[in-house]
Amino acid sequence: xxxxxxxxxxxxxxxxxxxxxxxxxxxxxxxxxxxxxxxxxxxxxxxxxxxxxxxxxxxxxxxxxxxxxxxxxxxxxxxxxxxxxxxxxxxxxxx
Amino acid sequence: xxxxxxxxxxxxxxxxxxxxxxxxxxxxxxxxxxxxxxxxxxxxxxxxxxxxxxxxxxxxxxxxxxxxxxxxxxxxxxxxxxxxxxxxxxxxxxxxxxxxxxxxxxxxxxxxxxxxxxxxxxxxxxxxxxxxxxxxxxxxxxxxxxxxxxxxxxxxxxxxxxxxxxxxxxxxxxxxxxxxxxxxxxxxxxxxxxxxxxxxxxxxxxxxxxxxxxxxxxxxxxxxxxxxxxxxxxxxxxxxxxxxxxxxxxxxxxxxxxxxxxxxxxxxxxxxxxxxxxxxxxxxxxxxxxxxxxxxxxxxxxxxxxxxxxxxxxxxxxxxxxxxxxxxxxxxxxxxxxxxxxxxxxxxxxxxxxxxxxxxxxxxxxxxxxxxxxxxxxxxxxxxxxxxxxxxxxxxxxxxxxxxxxxxxxxxxxxxxxxxxxxxxxxxxxxxxxxxxxxxxxxxxxxxxxxxxxxxxxxxxxxxxxxxxxxxxxxxxxxxxxxxxxxxxxxxxxxxxxxxxxxxxxxxxxxxxxxxxxxxxxxxxxxxxxxxxxxxxxxxxxxxxxxxxxxxxxxxxxxxxxxxxxxxxxxxxxxxxxxxxxxxxxxxxxxxxxxxxxxxxxxxxxxxxxxxxxxxxxxxxxxxxxxxxxxxxxxxxxxxxxxxxxxxxxxxxxxxxxxxxxxxxxxxxxxxxxxxxxxxxxxxxxxxxxxxxxxxxxxxxxxxxxxxxx
Numbered sequence: 001x002x003x004x005x006x007x008x009x010x011x012x013x014x015x016x017x018x019x020x021x022x023x024x025x026x027x028x029x030x031x032x033x034x035x036x037x038x039x040x041x042x043x044x045x046x047x048x049x050x051x052x053x054x055x056x057x058x059x060x061x062x063x064x065x066x067x068x069x070x071x072x073x074x075x076x077x078x079x080x081x082x083x084x085x086x087x088x089x090x091x092x093x094x095x
Numbered sequence: 096x097x098x099x100x101x102x103x104x105x106x107x108x109x110x111x112x113x114x115x116x117x118x119x120x121x122x123x124x125x126x127x128x129x130x131x132x133x134x135x136x137x138x139x140x141x142x143x144x145x146x147x148x149x150x151x152x153x154x155x156x157x158x159x160x161x162x163x164x165x166x167x168x169x170x171x172x173x174x175x176x177x178x179x180x181x182x183x184x185x186x187x188x189x190x191x192x193x194x195x196x197x198x199x200x201x202x203x204x205x206x207x208x209x210x211x212x213x214x215x216x217x218x219x220x221x222x223x224x225x226x227x228x229x230x231x232x233x234x235x236x237x238x239x240x241x242x243x244x245x246x247x248x249x250x251x252x253x254x255x256x257x258x259x260x261x262x263x264x265x266x267x268x269x270x271x272x273x274x275x276x277x278x279x280x281x282x283x284x285x286x287x288x289x290x291x292x293x294x295x296x297x298x299x300x301x302x303x304x305x306x307x308x309x310x311x312x313x314x315x316x317x318x319x320x321x322x323x324x325x326x327x328x329x330x331x332x333x334x335x336x337x338x339x340x341x342x343x344x345x346x347x348x349x350x351x352x353x354x355x356x357x358x359x360x361x362x363x364x365x366x367x368x369x370x371x372x373x374x375x376x377x378x379x380x381x382x383x384x385x386x387x388x389x390x391x392x393x394x395x396x397x398x399x400x401x402x403x404x405x406x407x408x409x410x411x412x413x414x415x416x417x418x419x420x421x422x423x424x425x426x427x428x429x430x431x432x433x434x435x436x437x438x439x440x441x442x443x444x445x446x447x448x449x450x451x452x453x454x455x456x457x458x459x460x461x462x463x464x465x466x467x468x469x470x471x472x473x474x475x476x477x478x479x480x481x482x483x484x485x486x487x488x489x490x491x492x493x494x495x496x497x498x499x500x501x502x503x504x505x506x507x508x509x510x511x512x513x514x515x516x517x518x519x520x521x522x523x524x525x526x527x528x529x530x531x532x533x534x535x536x537x538x539x540x541x542x543x544x545x546x547x548x549x550x551x552x553x554x555x556x557x558x559x560x561x562x563x564x565x566x567x568x569x570x571x572x573x574x575x576x577x578x579x580x581x582x583x584x585x586x587x588x589x590x591x592x593x594x595x596x597x598x599x600x601x602x603x604x605x606x607x608x609x610x611x612x613x614x615x616x617x618x619x620x621x622x623x624x625x626x627x628x629x630x631x632x633x634x635x636x637x638x639x640x641x642x643x644x645x646x647x648x649x650x651x652x653x654x655x656x657x658x659x660x661x662x663x664x665x666x667x668x669x670x671x672x673x674x675x676x677x678x679x680x681x682x683x684x685x686x687x688x689x690x691x692x693x694x695x696x697x698x699x700x701x702x703x704x705x706x707x708x709x710x711x712x713x714x715x716x717x718x719x720x721x722x723x724x725x726x727x728x729x730x731x732x733x734x735x736x737x738x739x740x741x742x743x744x745x746x747x748x749x750x751x752x753x754x755x756x757x758x759x760x761x762x763x764x765x766x767x768x769x770x771x772x773x774x775x776x777x778x779x780x781x782x783x784x785x786x787x788x789x790x791x792x793x794x795x796x797x798x799x800x801x802x803x804x805x
Contacts, residue, residue, distance in 0.1 A: 016789060088784065
């Protein structure tokens with residue numbers, strides 16, 4: 001399970017670094033979040049009474065939903081403003 | 096030991112306001128008369144009249160007891176400067192004379208200046224003059240006397256140049272002022288010598304310390320306390336003589352003595368009443384008055400210089416008066432000559448006689464000037480609508496005795512006094528001077544007979560030029576109608592009105608002997624009694640032989656001789672004048688056609704020993720050459736140096752600018768550029784690519800975790 005989590009995290013990270021589309025980057029971030037959830041759930045085996053890890057992953061899922069909503073809204077706004085969702089072309093922060 | 100501060104300690108008196116009134120009234124007249132327009136003459140005359148009353152009141156109160164008032168003025172280091180008034184018989188007499196003559200001149204001027212558009216200014220200046228003159232008379236502090244001395248010079252300058260539209264008048268005013276300045280230079284030097292020695296210029300202090308000063312080994316030493324400290328002043332004994340001579344220089348300028356006397360004939364460019372007041376009666380006498388004030392401080396050598404200068408002046412001016420055409424010029428030279436007598440008198444130690452002559456001369460010479468003023472004024476009226484001529488030229492006069500009888504009377508009486516004939520005031524005073532002079536020459540002997548000879552020759556000359564003037568002006572034919580070709584002129588000529596005749600006649604009456612005592616012996620006159628010759632206060636080895644030490648018999652022995660000789664000489668002069676200038680005489684006939692006298696002697700006389708030319712051709716040229724040299728030096732040396740400096744500055748500025756541009760600016764630019772380069776370097780990280788930023792963040796996070804874990 002831990003190996004799966006690590007794999008998922010690496011895939012998410014790779015997606016975040018390589019995809020040009022903002023939506024794809026968001027998907028990568030979701031992947032990384034879920035790999036973290038997987039880790040939490042796995043480690044909750046060492047705490048069978050309270051199950052803190054599983055409870056905590058529930059919170060993470062909730063927050064992730066909220067985050068996805070906010071992030072998508074930002075992506076829509078960015079798209080409307082720059083007429084593109086290609087992150088390479090959104091470089092007005094360049095010094 | 097005596098303390099200087101005790102001598103000059105303040106002294107007050109209830110009469111101070113009265114003395115101040117004598118000063119304030121004339122200055123008030125000066126300040127206000129200018130705004131009075133047509134009423135100016137009456138306004139200023141009234142003020143001067145009240146001033147005369149104040150002077151008379153003070154004279155009655157303090158005649159027998161002199162009054163001293165003193166106050167502190169300011170302190171400079173240890174030296175206390177004071178102001179002080181001293182009312183003795185001399186100051187009182189002078190203040191009466193000044194105010195009296197000023198009043199009569201005001202009255203005379205009312206008519207004389209009636210048609211002049213600027214007459215308020217004229218009367219205002221007269222007020223300023225009276226104020227300054229009163230300052231000289233009343234103050235007993237040499238510093239204050241000097242201040243008012245200068246003010247008198249200013250008012251004289253303003254009045255000589257009253258008709259400044261005339262070039263000659265403004266030039267004459269400048270000449271008078273500049274020559275006076277030369278004399279004043281000496282005055283200041285004298286003040287500095289006295290101050291260095293005595294640390295005070297108060298005459299009381301100077302006199303008291305002069306008594307205590309001694310000659311030790313050729314040094315002039317004085318020892319005194321000043322505010323508790325002991326002061327020992329010592330300088331070479333010759334400074335004592337030098338101080339006296341330097342102070343006398345002031346009198347040489349103001350009283351028109353040789354060699355500075357050339358300003359006085361030119362000063363006749365001013366209005367005639369001004370000549371009467373300032374250049375005959377009062378201001379020019381200020382020099383003699385000052386000599387009287389410092390008389391006791393003069394040593395034998397200084398007095399010799401004074402006597403010789405006086406005698407030379409008297410003789411030279413009398414020669415010059417012989418051949419003048421201008422009636423005022425004759426009177427001017429005569430004034431110089433008489434001033435020479437007064438200065439001579441001071442020099443021989445005849446203090447009372449000199450002052451007596453000052454007083455009598457003030458009256459008879461003012462009378463002569465006013466009478467001449469009437470003649471000029473009345474002749475001036477003939478100019479109206481007719482041809483222009485010079486109303487001061489004696490060549491246009493003649494026979495005026497029938498037309499101007501009152502003027503004739505005044506003029507002749509004053510002339511007799513001037514010539515020094517018995518029964519007239521001039522006789523008394525001149526006789527006193529000549530007597531003292533004779534005694535002095537006998538004591539001194541040798542070359543000191545020369546001043547005596549000059550003085551006695553001047554008696555002949557005086558009588559001669561005086562009666563030459565009378566014959567030319569009042570006798571013979573009226574020459575003007577012939578010159579202008581207008582036969583109606585004699586009928587138009589009228590006697591002056593009461594405004595002008597009354598002052599002239601009053602002066603004529605004062606030229607008789609009786610106002611000074613019913614006597615033909617000067618010693619019995621009240622003036623000689625009142626103004627007693629004081630003893631010299633200078634150290635004994637430097638003091639001149641005082642005439643007070645000469646036994647009475649010596650005077651008595653010489654008195655008759657001097658009397659007879661002077662009367663005979665005066666009559667001789669009168670006779671020669673009659674011979675040469677009586678109506679129809681040869682000289683009188685040729686006189687009218689001449690433009691200037693013939694012969695070497697005549698030329699010397701007419702051009703006043705060529706003194707003016709001498710000054711103009713040598714001194715003035717030398718001064719101008721020096722000025723030119725200085726101007727050249729200024730232009731080519733100083734200016735060049737300044738220019739060089741400026742150029743050098745410009746060069747340095749250029750170098751500095753280059754340094755600024757290259758080094759200072761370069762440094763600043765370098766800083767800016769390097770900062771820019773660093774910025775360029777660092778900005779390359781900021782690519783703006785969000786994924787690259789995340790990558791960097793991630794790597795750093797990883798590194799951080801690794802560091803924390805390991």
